[in-house]
Amino acid sequence: xxxxxxxxxxxRAKAGEQRAFEELVRRHQDRVFSVARGVVRSPEDAxxxxxxxxxxxxxxxxxxxxxxxxxTWLHRITIRKAYDHLRRRVPEPVDPGSLAMxxxxxxxxxxxxxxxxxTALLDVIAALDPAFRDAVLLVDVAGIGVxxxxxxxxxxxxxxxxxxxxxxxxxxxxLGTRGMGAASDKVHDG
Amino acid sequence: MxxxxxxxxxxxxxxxxEGALDDARAETVQAHLSRCPACAAFVAAARAGAAVSSSAxxxxxxxxxxxxxxxxxxxxxxxxxxIAAAEALEDATPxxxxxxxxxxxxxxxxxxxxxxxxxxxxxxxxVRRLVPVLAFVVLGTLAGTSLYLGEQQPKDGATLGRGxxxxxxENTAPEPPSPSAVDGGAIEAGAPPxxxxxxxxxxxxxxxxxxxxxxxxxxxxGAMSEAADAASSPVDPxxxxxxxxxxxxxxxxxxxxxxxxxxxxxxxxxxxxxxQGPLGLYLVCG
Numbered sequence: 001x002x003x004x005x006x007x008x009x010x011x012r013a014k015a016g017e018q019r020a021f022e023e024l025v026r027r028h029q030d031r032v033f034s035v036a037r038g039v040v041r042s043p044e045d046a047x048x049x050x051x052x053x054x055x056x057x058x059x060x061x062x063x064x065x066x067x068x069x070x071x072t073w074l075h076r077i078t079i080r081k082a083y084d085h086l087r088r089r090v091p092e093p094v095d096p097g098s099l100a101m102x103x104x105x106x107x108x109x110x111x112x113x114x115x116x117x118x119t120a121l122l123d124v125i126a127a128l129d130p131a132f133r134d135a136v137l138l139v140d141v142a143g144i145g146v147x148x149x150x151x152x153x154x155x156x157x158x159x160x161x162x163x164x165x166x167x168x169x170x171x172x173x174x175l176g177t178r179g180m181g182a183a184s185d186k187v188h189d190g
Numbered sequence: 191m192x193x194x195x196x197x198x199x200x201x202x203x204x205x206x207x208e209g210a211l212d213d214a215r216a217e218t219v220q221a222h223l224s225r226c227p228a229c230a231a232f233v234a235a236a237r238a239g240a241a242v243s244s245s246a247x248x249x250x251x252x253x254x255x256x257x258x259x260x261x262x263x264x265x266x267x268x269x270x271x272x273i274a275a276a277e278a279l280e281d282a283t284p285x286x287x288x289x290x291x292x293x294x295x296x297x298x299x300x301x302x303x304x305x306x307x308x309x310x311x312x313x314x315x316x317v318r319r320l321v322p323v324l325a326f327v328v329l330g331t332l333a334g335t336s337l338y339l340g341e342q343q344p345k346d347g348a349t350l351g352r353g354x355x356x357x358x359x360e361n362t363a364p365e366p367p368s369p370s371a372v373d374g375g376a377i378e379a380g381a382p383p384x385x386x387x388x389x390x391x392x393x394x395x396x397x398x399x400x401x402x403x404x405x406x407x408x409x410x411x412g413a414m415s416e417a418a419d420a421a422s423s424p425v426d427p428x429x430x431x432x433x434x435x436x437x438x439x440x441x442x443x444x445x446x447x448x449x450x451x452x453x454x455x456x457x458x459x460x461x462x463x464x465x466q467g468p469l470g471l472y473l474v475c476g
Binding site: 169 | 199200201203204205207232235236237238239240242243244245246247248249250251254255257258259261262263265266269270
């Protein structure tokens with residue numbers, strides 16, 4: 001099943017193959033959850049958003065046009081569902097103090113040597129300027145390309161590049177400011 | 191050669207970090223960075239951020255995955271049930287023989303039925319829109335209402351002759367008609383041919399070909415019971431109007447046969463009663 005493209009899975013699902021849709025969900029659920037988490041912050045809310053996004057995809061599966069990329073459509077829906085979720089509630093502000101403590105406690109179990117856990121990293125991303133945050137979430141966390149992210153957010157590709165670039169730089173500076181170790185050391189000459 | 195003193199824009203620096211610049215352009219940007227500490231620091235920060243952000247994918251918690259699986263399974267069952275119900279409705283309701291021929295030859299603007307490139311679900315929706323209209327007319331026929339599909343001349347003040355009406359009544363058997371068999375006076379019984387109501391409208395030409403079409407799926411389904419309960423008829427069929435379109439508007443008619451091959455529906459109308467008059471079959475709207 002892993003060798004099958006998203007487009008083929010969509011076709012099969014449209015034709016009535018439940019397993020194909022389940023494979024789509026399995027394949028993308030972590031990134032959808034992470035993108036949602038980057039917007040709504042709470043893991044519980046992110047799980048709700050991810051669920052809403054996949055249900056919306058299923059309900060509108062017949063409208064998906066094969067000329068488009070499935071991931072663009074999926075993450076556009078995810079971002080919108082996440083913002084809908086935000087509008088329904090007031091997000092809790094992130095306490096920098098508690099965040100730093102979580103990172104210190106998690107340092108010993110950091111498999112990626114980033115100086116922090118992935119959970120805390122998403123919290124820092126979530127605290128970015130929304131324009132930068134959404135671009136970073138789509139390009140770096142969801143892993144979709146600049147063109148796809150531009151289509152998903154309804155902006156020009158050059159705008160996405162600028163937002164991702166600045167978002168990444170801001171992220172690194174935030175991590176450095178919080179003393180979060182390895183990220184600020186990963187500097188390569190341009 | 192590019193000016194190395196100019197600060198590159200963010201998109202260019204992004205492309206540099208991503209390795210997407212051509213060699214000449216990359217060399218120019220690198221030359222600028224070597225003499226501009228601010229841009230160099232900016233690029234260094236962006237590289238560091240890129241190394242971190244790409245690792246920020248978080249696994250969905252197991253309990254959330256379990257909930258998602260259950261919800262998706264339930265939604266899939268709903269999807270399948272919805273599709274099956276729609277297909278069952280299509281199978282259960284009689285469709286006029288020759289209706290497809292009529293649809294195919296009707297002057298529609300959208301893709302002809304034979305070359306429909308819409309998704310299967312959209313095509314099913316198009317057929318489903320036909321079915322309630324056909325069902326409505328079939329029930330009207332079975333209730334004893336005469337269907338009259340002959341050519342009429344309202345300007346001449348012509349009305350249905352008694353012989354034609356009797357002929358019309360005799361032919362109201364619930365058998366689907368062939369549109370080619372309809373003559374000036376006889377009625378083809380059962381569900382008359384209906385144009386695809388999901389396609390765009392043509393322009394009425396002098397009141398003779400009134401081809402405004404609409405989607406009547408939900409409205410007609412609800413109107414079936416309303417038609418049975420309708421207490422009064424606002425239509426006075428005794429005197430044909432001078433202006434056909436004005437007559438339709440005044441009498442709130444929503445379905446009038448002018449042409450033996452088509453039924454037409456003005457926009458936004460819901461049928462509540464079926465009757466006949468000098469212009470043919472009327473479905474009166476509430």
